[in-house]
Each structure stands twice: as structure tokens, then as C-alpha cells.
Amino acid sequence: MASSTSITGLFSRLSLLSRNTTTATMKTATTTPTPRLFSTTSSFLARKAPPPASGGSAPKAARRNRQAPKSENFFRIRTLRRNMFSPAPPPLRMARLRYLRHWTIHRAWQLFRRKQHEAIDKERSRMHAGMYNACEELRKTVGPGSRGEGYLYRVAMEKKGVYGLEGVPIEYARFQTDSPAKEAWNHEWKR
Amino acid sequence: MAASSRGSRAVRGIFSSSPTICSRCATTRFYSAAAATETKASVTDAAPPPASTKTPYPYDIRSGLVLTRPPLLTRTLHPFENAYYFYQKRLEERLNTPFITSIYFKPDTAAQLDWSLKVQERGGTVAKELGTYHGKSSKAWDDELKVGDQLSSQESVLNSLLKDAAARVSDDAEVIAPEDVVPVERPAERLSEADKKNDVRRLDRQMERTLYLVVKGPDGWGFPADVLKDENLHEGAKRVMDQAAGVNMNTWLVGRVPVAHVVQEPVLGKDGEVQKMGQKTFFIKGRIMAGQADLKGNPFGYTDFKWLTREELEKELAPEYFRGVRNMMADR
Numbered sequence: 001m002a003s004s005t006s007i008t009g010l011f012s013r014l015s016l017l018s019r020n021t022t023t024a025t026m027k028t029a030t031t032t033p034t035p036r037l038f039s040t041t042s043s044f045l046a047r048k049a050p051p052p053a054s055g056g057s058a059p060k061a062a063r064r065n066r067q068a069p070k071s072e073n074f075f076r077i078r079t080l081r082r083n084m085f086s087p088a089p090p091p092l093r094m095a096r097l098r099y100l101r102h103w104t105i106h107r108a109w110q111l112f113r114r115k116q117h118e119a120i121d122k123e124r125s126r127m128h129a130g131m132y133n134a135c136e137e138l139r140k141t142v143g144p145g146s147r148g149e150g151y152l153y154r155v156a157m158e159k160k161g162v163y164g165l166e167g168v169p170i171e172y173a174r175f176q177t178d179s180p181a182k183e184a185w186n187h188e189w190k191r
Numbered sequence: 192m193a194a195s196s197r198g199s200r201a202v203r204g205i206f207s208s209s210p211t212i213c214s215r216c217a218t219t220r221f222y223s224a225a226a227a228t229e230t231k232a233s234v235t236d237a238a239p240p241p242a243s244t245k246t247p248y249p250y251d252i253r254s255g256l257v258l259t260r261p262p263l264l265t266r267t268l269h270p271f272e273n274a275y276y277f278y279q280k281r282l283e284e285r286l287n288t289p290f291i292t293s294i295y296f297k298p299d300t301a302a303q304l305d306w307s308l309k310v311q312e313r314g315g316t317v318a319k320e321l322g323t324y325h326g327k328s329s330k331a332w333d334d335e336l337k338v339g340d341q342l343s344s345q346e347s348v349l350n351s352l353l354k355d356a357a358a359r360v361s362d363d364a365e366v367i368a369p370e371d372v373v374p375v376e377r378p379a380e381r382l383s384e385a386d387k388k389n390d391v392r393r394l395d396r397q398m399e400r401t402l403y404l405v406v407k408g409p410d411g412w413g414f415p416a417d418v419l420k421d422e423n424l425h426e427g428a429k430r431v432m433d434q435a436a437g438v439n440m441n442t443w444l445v446g447r448v449p450v451a452h453v454v455q456e457p458v459l460g461k462d463g464e465v466q467k468m469g470q471k472t473f474f475i476k477g478r479i480m481a482g483q484a485d486l487k488g489n490p491f492g493y494t495d496f497k498w499l500t501r502e503e504l505e506k507e508l509a510p511e512y513f514r515g516v517r518n519m520m521a522d523r
Contacts, residue, residue, distance in 0.1 A: 083291045089327065092285060098332070109275050123522045127450070130518025134449040134473060141471055142248040144419040152252070152473075155423045156447045169443050171480040176265045179378035184263065184395035189482035191438045 249457035249465045253472040254427030255416030257450065257516065258404040258442065260479050260498065262523060264381055266399055268345065274336070277343035280318065281334040284326030290317045305360040320351040353377065391497040394483060400500045401521055404484055405507065406435060407495040412507045414516070416472050417491060424449060428475035435489045436496070440482035449473035453515035474516060 071077075094102060135153065143151035161167070296303035310316070314323035322342050325331060341347055356375040361367055385393035394402065405412050415435040419427045425447040432442065457469030486493050497507070501520045505513055 079291075079293050083294065086288050086291075089286055089288065092282065094332075101335075105275065105278060108271070112269075112271060112275075119522065126518050127521070131448060131450050133518070134452040137452045137454065137471065138424075138449055138473055141250070141252060144252055145421045147421075152419075152424055156425070156449065158447065162446060169441075169480065171441060172443055172478060174480070176262055178265055179381060180263055180383065180395070180398055182379060184379070184383055184398060185393070186481040187394060187483040189439060189441055191441075191482075 247465070249459070250454075250469045250471045252419045253416045253470055254419050254422075254424045254431060255414045255472050255474040256428040256432045256444075256477050257414050257474045257519065258432065258436070258440075258477045258479055258484075260394055260402040262399050262401055263395075264399040266523060267381075270344075273343045273345060277321070277336065278334075280321055281324055281326070284316075284318060284321065284324060285331050285334065287326070289327065299364075301360050301362055301364045304364055304366075305358060308359050308366065309355055319355045320348045349378075391499060391503075394479070394498055396498065397500050400523060402498040402500060403504055403520070404436065404479075405497050405499055405504065406484075406486065406491075406493040407497075408491060408493050411509060412497075413509075413512060414474060415491065415493065416474070423447070424473055425475055428477070431491075432477065435486065435491055435493055437485035437487065439485060441480045442482075443478045443480065445476045445478060447475070450476045450519040451516040453512055472515075474519070476519065 135156070138156060139150050139153040141152060142149045292303070292306070296306055313319070316322070316324055318324075324334065326334075336342055353375050357372050359367055359372060381398065383393075383395045383398060384390075385396035386398075390396060396402070404414070406415050415431050417427065417431045417434075422430070425444055428444060432440075451474040453470075453472045453474075455470040455472075457465050458467035460466050484496050486496055497503075499507060501517075501522075504520075505517075508516075
């Protein structure tokens, strides 16, 4: 009994809802007779429709614009605008032997880069292996004095103070340069 | 289970030390420290494991410091690299859009006059280091250098840039006479005085390589190192550096992790007693940014020091010593 009443009530509510919505859409359709627009953003709606092309108001506005004072960047902009659309140069054309030479140069460069990368890889893995072996030996070491096995290793693995602002001194952030400084090294540095 | 079982495991580890129980169950292990040695000991079964019977550890643990000076200069480019970059620049000349002077120079200024004068002397080529070459002309195909032409070398690039940098027109827009042109100061040479004199104690030698500080002790050349005195590796390395080479160096220890190690095995008698202690030396890596080593009054008996590259170290150090530390050394 209760279930049946609830179901009917629900149906009635549904029908009410649908009736309300249909009336609302009908109202809006009647109040706005303009055709549907692609964009309904506020700025677009605020824009006025263009005036009919019969009056002489549009050319007047253009003349007013032309008489406006030139901006300070006028000449710069003119130079840029004149040269912005310079035609693109033609693609590289090479004869057969010239192209073969180009291809050979390209392949040689790829080979060169490959060798460099492999050397870098090898160097890094060698340095890592050195560290790994040292740490492995340290792990099996009975520490200084009465310390137990692996104590030094545990301390070495700690990262306290390694990172952060104080981690790397600013003097270390020196770039390598093509030519040395006038005084290449400060031998007289004193603490 | 609500509480962690770690405590009970720890207690079990303390009470039971019989070798029948596997080490994983019997002891608490930090970073699996005990695994390797204990398994080895149980396999041999001749002598009890040294840690459990409190025999003295037959090694002296030493902490050393490999103090390095990073390269100051970029590497010298391979001739092939120079040639390739030059080739690519000329191809770029063929492919780029023309240089428009009016964008970069105001008309009738000293800068504009200066620029046009230099471009005229270059035969109309905008680029400074490419010789006379026009990427847009009918001779644009002729973009390759002849064999042996030095135009692509670093030296000629540097010279052409320096020549271009000298001012040719004064501030009053008057052309300076060629004898009055002040040439731009050349950058310092990559080869220093210390290189020419082969002064191995100076730090401004071999500037595109890493240098390593080695000292001459009672046992020959090696990195400064000393036995640890109830301290950690990095503290020991810091102490060794300050005591051996003085405090007048601006240095930075890169980390606390050892980068290399050298082990000297102990000499054992017939019944396992230690006749001569072995040595385990762990090296921490350091970088020097300023200053110079000073061995005056060091307690380790070091008499001399050198700053050497990797190849020079190979000649100077004992072979087994070098084999221990060579892995930490960079190629350059």
C-alpha cells in the first residue's frame, strides 16, 4: 500500500517537473525572437549589430582614425611589418655527389656522438661501481673502537645536511670557461 | 597484531648466538650487515666468527681524502667537431632569412657606420667567422672548405671575433685610422706558466683536466689518510685534510659516502693470531675551490705534495694502490 502511494506520488512529481520545464522553455522562446547565435558569451551579446550599409558614418570614422597621433613605436613597427613577410629561402638543393658527401658527414657526426655518449656512460658506471664496491667493503667493516659491524656504513648513508641551502657552497657553482681568468687560481686564499 | 614485533626480534638476536640458527632469524641486522661475513664463517667452520668471540678486528680502519681540483676550462674540441660546426653554420647561411640592417641599427649612427664598414671588409658576409661566403648568391653551392683550410679552427674563430669586436668608428662617427684602432684584449692563454714550466705544485696547471692532491709519506706517494679515532669517515677525512694540508684551502667534501677503498690484508700466524694488522682505507672525495696545500708541521710525516692528473698518478702511485682508487677518477 505504502509503496504504491509513494510510486504514484513520485510519478505525479515527475509530471509536474516536466510541465514546469516545458512552460519555462516556451516562455523564453517567445520572449527572445532573435535567431540562435553560435556564441552566447556576455561580450558577444553586448556587441551591437552593424548599422545598415546605406549611411555615410563608417568612412567618417575611418578618417578620424587616420588623423590620430602616431605611436612612439610607429617606425619600429613599420620596419618590422615591412620585413616580417620576407619570402622563405628555397630548400637546400644538392647534386648527387654533394648530397652523398652531406650524408657521409651526417653519418660521421652520428657515429661521433654515439662514441661520446658511450664514453660518458662507461665513465659514470665505472665511478658508480667504485663507490658501490667501497660501500660494500664499508658495510662489512667492524667500526672504529667498540662500534659494531656496519656502523660506519650507516653513518655514511645518512643524508643530514647533505641537501638544502648549505649543502653545496656557492663557489662551487663556477662555470668552465674557454679561457682562464687573469689570475687562474687564487693560491693565496686564507681562511 | 597491534604492536610491532621488532623489539622481540631484537631481544631474540641478543640472546641467541648459536650458528645453527640462520643469521636472518637470529640477529637484527642493519642494512644486512652481518650476512656476508657470518655465512662465510659458518662455511669454513674452522674458526669462530670474529665478531662473536670478541677477537680484535685484524684491520686498521683508515679514512683518506682524495682532494680534487675540478677542470677550470672547457675541453678542447675535436677537429671534427670544429669542422662540423663550421659546415652547419654555412648551411644555415643558405637557409636563413636575410639580415635586415634597419631593424638593428638606427640610420646614420656611429654603430651603423661601424657595422657597415666591417661588413664591407668581410665582402658583404654578415657572419663574422665564416670567411667570404654568400648563402643567397649563385655561388652558394660552394660552401665546403678545402682540405687543410684552417678557417674552421678555434683559433681563427677567435681571431675573427676579436677583429670584429674592435671599434672602427669613433663616437663622433668618424672612421678611425687603421693605425689608431685599439685592438681588443686577447683572452688569457689556455696553457699557463705552470704548464710550460711543468710545475706540479701549482694549481693552475692542466686546466682542462681534474687534478688530484697526492702527498709523499713514509710509504711513498699516496692520498692523505689516517687511522680513525672513534669518529666517522667524513669527520676523519676532514681532520686528515686540516692536519696534513693546512686550513688555508677552500674545500668542500662532496658527500659522506666513500668513493674508493684500498685494502691491505693482515698477516695471520698458524693458529690465527694476527702478526701484522691489515689496513682498510676508505677515501672521501673533496673539491678545492681556492687556496693551496701547505704541509708545514703535519703529524703524518708527509714531506712533499703534487697536483697530478689521472695519467700522471698512474705513473706515480703503486699499481695495486692505483687499482683501488682509479675507478673514482673522471676521464677528464
